[in-house]
Amino acid sequence: MWRSHRLPKKLLIIGAVLVIGTAIAGIAIGAWSVSGSGTGYAKASTASAVTLSDASASTTADLYPGASGAVKLKVSNPNPFPVRITAVSGNGAITSDKGASCDASTGVSFANQSSLTLDLLANETNKVFTLAGAVSMSNASDNACQGAVFSVPVSVTAISNA
Amino acid sequence: MLVVLAMLAALPASVDARRGPVKFRLSGSVEGLYPGARRTMRVTVRNPFARPMRLLSVQAAVGRAGRSCSGSNIAVRPFRGRLRIPARRRRVVRLLVAMAPTAAEECKRARFPVRFRGRAVLR
Numbered sequence: 001m002w003r004s005h006r007l008p009k010k011l012l013i014i015g016a017v018l019v020i021g022t023a024i025a026g027i028a029i030g031a032w033s034v035s036g037s038g039t040g041y042a043k044a045s046t047a048s049a050v051t052l053s054d055a056s057a058s059t060t061a062d063l064y065p066g067a068s069g070a071v072k073l074k075v076s077n078p079n080p081f082p083v084r085i086t087a088v089s090g091n092g093a094i095t096s097d098k099g100a101s102c103d104a105s106t107g108v109s110f111a112n113q114s115s116l117t118l119d120l121l122a123n124e125t126n127k128v129f130t131l132a133g134a135v136s137m138s139n140a141s142d143n144a145c146q147g148a149v150f151s152v153p154v155s156v157t158a159i160s161n162a
Numbered sequence: 163m164l165v166v167l168a169m170l171a172a173l174p175a176s177v178d179a180r181r182g183p184v185k186f187r188l189s190g191s192v193e194g195l196y197p198g199a200r201r202t203m204r205v206t207v208r209n210p211f212a213r214p215m216r217l218l219s220v221q222a223a224v225g226r227a228g229r230s231c232s233g234s235n236i237a238v239r240p241f242r243g244r245l246r247i248p249a250r251r252r253r254v255v256r257l258l259v260a261m262a263p264t265a266a267e268e269c270k271r272a273r274f275p276v277r278f279r280g281r282a283v284l285r
Binding site for chain 1: 184185186187188189190191192193194195196197198199203205207211215222224227236238259261263265269270271272273274275276277278279280281282283284
């Protein structure tokens with residue numbers, strides 16, 4: 001009785017192995033690998049210039065011959081991303097509110113500023129920074145400059161701070 | 163019985179083999195990049211096959227946008243996963259795109275060409 005069942009059992013095992021092996025082979029063939037390709041682009045936007053609210057900086061401290069003072073810088077960032085001002089440089093003749101006689105010899109000079117980290121948020125307007133010790137007055141300053149407010153034309157260098 | 167199973171397993175292969183090496187298509191773009199920016203690029207993947215496709219990966223190679231503006235200014239994170247796309251349908255995958263904070267001035271308004279490569283399996 002037992003003997004008669006041994007042979008069919010072996011055949012069943014062999015058959016099962018063959019069926020599983022065939023099924024695995026079938027899966028491997030069924031899942032075909034395909035590739036794809038295509039093109040596109042990535043476009044950079046332009047950057048708008050950081051603007052000075054009054055196109056200049058102005059002195060804030062009382063200056064007198066031999067003294068130095070701070071400059072107030074009011075700037076706006078029209079860009080949709082934050083920027084960092086890294087440098088401020090003198091960009092023209094310094095003028096006063098006292099007229100030609102003072103303007104002819106203000107005796108005021110601006111020291112270019114570098115390695116700054118003045119941060120502006122995206123679209124931030126009229127932010128005020130104070131540059132300590134950025135201006136100085138020499139003995140060349142005309143007497144007409146007493147009590148004057150000086151305007152200091154500057155250019156600003158900024159980078160993206162995103 | 164075993165012979166019949168083997169034939170069934172081979173059948174899907176022979177059906178597609180008649181069509182030749184058809185590739186699926188990818189396309190996408192992103193705009194508004196600036197130094198330090200991160201954006202999401204929507205890449206459309208079209209399945210041209212009569213069977214569902216499982217997308218496994220999408221890679222993007224960014225080319226030069228100008229003499230002083232190399233493609234290395236743009237980094238694109240590849241897609242890795244298992245996205246099922248039904249037969250003759252399309253799906254969108256999102257790739258993270260970043261512009262280097264040190265991107266040169268010449269990269270303003272630059273248009274970087276992008277070539278996509280994808281890998282998928284047909285089910």
